Amino acid sequence: MFRLLSRRLFSSNSFTPSDVLRNTRNIGISAHIDSGKTTLTERILFYTGRIHEIHEVKGKDGVGAKMDSMDLEREKGITIQSAATYCTWKGNQVNIIDTPGHVDFTIEVERALRVLDGAIMVLCGVSGVQSQSYTVDRQMRRYGVPRVAFVNKLDRQGASPFRVTQQLRDKLKLNASLLQVPVGVEENFRDIVDVIREQTMHFEGDRGEKLVLSDTIPTEVRERVKDIRQELVDRLGDIDDAIAEQILNEEHPSAEQIEAAIRRQTLALKFTPVFCGSAFKNKGIQPLLDGVLKYLPSPTEKAINALRITQGNDELGNPTSVETPITLTSDPSLDCVALAFKLDDGRFGQLTYVRVYQGTLRRGDNLVNVSSGKKFKVPRLVRMHSNEMEDVEELSSGEIGAMFGVDCSTGDTFLSGNSAEKIAMSSMFVPDPVMSLAVAPTKKDTASNFSKALQRFSKEDPTFRVSFDPEAKTTMIAGMGELHLEIYVERMKREYKCDVTTSAPYVAYREAITGKVTFDYTHKKQSGGAGQFGRVAGYVEPLPPNAETKFEFVNGIVGNAIPPAFFPAIEKGFREAVTKGPLIGHPVWGVRVVLTDGAAHSVDSNEMAFRMAAMGAFRSVFAATSGEARPVILEPVMKVQVSAPVEFQGVVMGGLNRRKGTITNATTESDFVQIDCDVPLAAMFGYSTDLRSATQGKGEFSMEYKQHSPVPQSSQEELINEYKKKRKDEAA
Template sequence: MGRASARLLAPVRALWSSREPLGSRWYLARHFAGLPRPKEDPDAWRERMDKIRNIGISAHIDSGKTTLTERVLFYTGRINEIHEVRGKDGVGAKMDSMDLERERGITIQSAATHCIWGDHQINIIDTPGHVDFTIEVERALRVLDGAILVLCGVGGVQSQSITVDRQMRRYGVPRLAFVNKLDRTGADPWRVIDQLRNKLRHNCAALQIPIGLENEFQGLVDLVHNKAFYFSGAHGEKVTEAEIPEDLVSFASEKRRALIEAISDVDDELAEKFLSDEPIASNELAAAVRRSVISLKFFPVFMGSAYKNKGVQLLLNGVVDFLPCPIEVSNYALDQKKKEAKVDLTGSPDGPLVGLAFKLEEGRFGQLTYLRIYEGVIRRGEMIVNSNTGKKVKVPRLVRMHADDMEDIQEAGAGEIVAVFGIDCASGDTFTDGSVKYTMTSMNVPEPVMSLAITPASRDATANFSKALNRFQREDPTFRVSLDQESGQTIISGMGELHLDIYVERMRREYKVESTVGKPQVNFRETITQRAEFDYLHKKQSGGQGQFGRVIGYIEPLPEDSEKKFEFENMMIGQAIPSNFIPAIEKGFLEAINSGSLIGFPVERLRAVLVDGAAHTVDSSELAFKLAALYAFRQCYAAASPTILEPVMSVEMKAPVEFQGSVTGDLNKRKGLIVGSGQEGDDCVITAHVPLNNMFGYSTALRSMTQGKGEFTMEYLQHAPVSKDIQQKLISELKKTRD
């Protein structure tokens, strides 16, 4: 029996009952029981860290992430029976713990769990696939060391697959691909691999080939170890190793060579052997795969069908064999005492405690704060310090999460993901033991694209209404609440209709607040298209000290590819305005761009340049110059040819080919720009850029056009200028509401 086979067939559940003190296995058994760490060799922590994997499972909506996680939990002994996402038993998957998730069959919140595979501890975060909940993916990837990108064997690389891959690149996360649903009609893993190369520009290759496809999908050939594996039993728990079927020997040899070529392009050690035509052993190939995955130069592709219980155990082996442990990923903090100098975090238990609060939830016993520990040890009952606020707090309760279940523990070390109760903090705060003042870099938070006016149906519910909005804002950085100064209405903003709909429904269920919701409103922006000069004198005399401030300069548009939304530049020569007033002038411009004069939305893509001015020895003040800048902007804004920007969405639509004409016609009516079309089996796939303002009610329209067979996803692309007629329409609508 080979090494890979022996690992597959090892009874994982034996770990929990085993009493043999065998190195890391014994440590993990004690660790999961919540017992304190025994005295150990000073370097033993490195061996222990080598046995930890922190991974996330991400994908396009409905690719099978939660189904895959359910199988992982079953095969590793964390759950005793399998439940489906939309199962007939009404239980639902373990990781979809919210009632809303089980009812709608989608993942809304990321959920954390942990399990044991062999002698390795795997911490898993299952993330949503819908673009409206993209912040859940962002914050999971911020704290993970590796990830699995799940792809549908039929749909392949879809719109949200591209978004998730972009997020993984942003945080430099090593990853594996799992081509799922190979049992479905039209499944073609080789087409998916081609899409990974062409659409996502990955250097990738298959580590496995399927034995049969669709209804004939029986098992997999492992190209690294040159063995075939079959999955049997009620839930595919019995894994049988065999020789490669004769009709696949030649094909397997060809694909193994392609795998070695792909890795040789990025790994010098393997390239030397490959070019010398030396035989490459399984362990040498596996080591090369691991090196190239960790260095982000190679993307290995696994295959299977989570729903049909095939291939998941091999994927778990891949996680252990090829994804990095916490100390193989470089993490750093910013030392606030040394002007944010970068400090490498080694993961040592003897170092100062450094942990990042990456997710908040309202638990049964108060706020639940998820922490990723990067260095040191956190212990129950000890004091920790919030580096962002300077507050010192005690750790009253430390738990390890399993979806919505909790296991109390006494301590946790670097590389672990835990949760703490009763700590008041915000998402993104860094905690230390107080001996250092380190902060971790924050995650990327996308801007909301849609708003709703919302009011509680009864006055009695006002307190719960405010409590719910405050909680949701703390939990989700993409959920914003503001007050419309003119109408007095409460405005909630988020990433899309579904995002806001979920929060309105959660308010009703969790806080018993019925709400009246206004028509969705798009978050427009304003900008300028040409340069305009300003020369404004703010002078006020009304007894006592007056106000005096003169600013001269110009405003101009920033380049479209600029990442900044606003720039202020002081090009003044001499001391016409004392330098201590310059920050106040910048503040004045910042305040002015909060509301443009066209439709009252924020102004962006703008640079304000100060070239001259004047000050008074007695009457000049910070307030005077702040007001001078504010009024100077309003004075010259109209001369800069302002225009309105609207959010444009990238829409991917999939429907049977016979409906292609009507669907394309409808997208044209909505002023969509079709940028791509193709065919997948009997379906057409259309990609278009459509203004968000024209996408309301599209799901209902698409269903009626395609007899319920069409589906679509959309994500924010950019803010783009509206046409002149739309601009006039928006301005006139605003006037009507004010009149």
């Protein structure tokens, strides 16, 4: 349908490609788990005519929501993989990505927001701002994504859009204001009043598909509507010059002027309009869609930041790349620039999801992968509707689609084959895994499928890492949490017919130093003939806590104490040393190595000698736990949020204390208490079972990675002794 619309627009004298772009919205739907994202997407697709039947996430008919296409998603009632679709609303093209809410799958939200222009932030009308809401908020801020908020589930007991809006202001520090007021509460929720145009919206029909407007506002909410409207104008007056001038002149802004101000400030990331309704009860969806068109940006209104890469040479004549920030233009006639943001291994080979930022991507075009330098021809282009595909001939600037049969990685940039410039889109943030498992196939004849599964999953998901422990001779998989790894183990069984055995969860500890220490280390080896000699001297110090890198090497040598040709080998030696610390064999984080002196032998010095010298120097820094470096072990600490009935508050807090948790906040809403705390990941294994037992199945919790913090001294000694014992047993 959109293709037909595009052709009509392009063939008309009154429309240009820019008009089509202005009528396009690329949005994501993000929220804390179980806030109703997928149910909301299902209603959007129904009201826009994209689907003709509504199925619930945990429906009794066994079909499940359209956007949850995996069997595991339908069984567990959660979204595991982000799913793309598109629809048309009032002549506007809306591309949608429905994202998971569980923190274990946060990379799906991360890469979706990286390529989207706007977002709907969904909040539960009862629970309000929850732990994953903070994560989603950080991701939206990271990529500068304007958002509208939608307070869902107003039919539930204890729901209040006014309380949730205040939480947006207090907890997320957003300048948020309601644009709507519900009529009726909880099970009596029936209508919504638009406070800007002062109209009541009735949702009639079996599925609320018929929207009827009335100028009569129910008496029960008339004063509330008046107050909310005044509050909205006041908040806009604080940030918008046009509204402020009207207020100073004692003028009353019209509905059109208020809406224009909301759009300006939403795009400027200074305001968050708040809508409300109940997706499950089919109320509030059409006004939300109108809000997406009114207040969220088109591809032409979002700055497209990229990097121009030029080749050069450093002072030693070595080739280097210089990256210069540039801004691209959403012009379909320019050279094509597209970004691969998600990979999926489907029935027809690798499916690469792409966002076209500039130019037009056509089937049969010659492209170049900026990362690898490889050239290829686009064999097939599709647009996605969950797990369904529609073949297309081209994807224009601002559109989202997918390519088949392209060998690439997540985050790769594609350019037109004849492009005179080398351009790369800015990369996306990928969090480090916090948990590992040792896995092995139960049957030898499934080893091939086991390898294929690991290769596919690690390519699809940047937070899923695979490694081999040569000492234990086991394959390790690492991810963002228990559920994350559990899902992949289950997918191996279902999709690759490969049963695997798993070990106990393996926590991603890190090692670090807390003090500055000097080193002066000489590596000598003489066994007849040419030997090995390399001396390195300098100091190691901890990096600042907010440093972007985990390791930094600085060459501070003045003069030719060490020939420059050996500097890369020295840096390589230090980088190898930090991959496995001497305390418990985990990577070393947050260190800066500064090389200040050294010595070389005219015959015996070589790259191997200096690499070994660097590794020996680094190990010497950690030789004594009581030395100047004061090495410590860091453990992942999780931000945990527990919700349970008030009568179980004492037993829940007691359980968290036993798990070494530090309670930071506890609030009571209706009959439920919400407890926020920080707990070491190592203490959280099996907590879901304990919480269900302690609260008669009524409690629930969520957790996300917060930071790595030093373990207590007693625990550090215990971990070091366990590691020594393990090494001793393996040697025996």
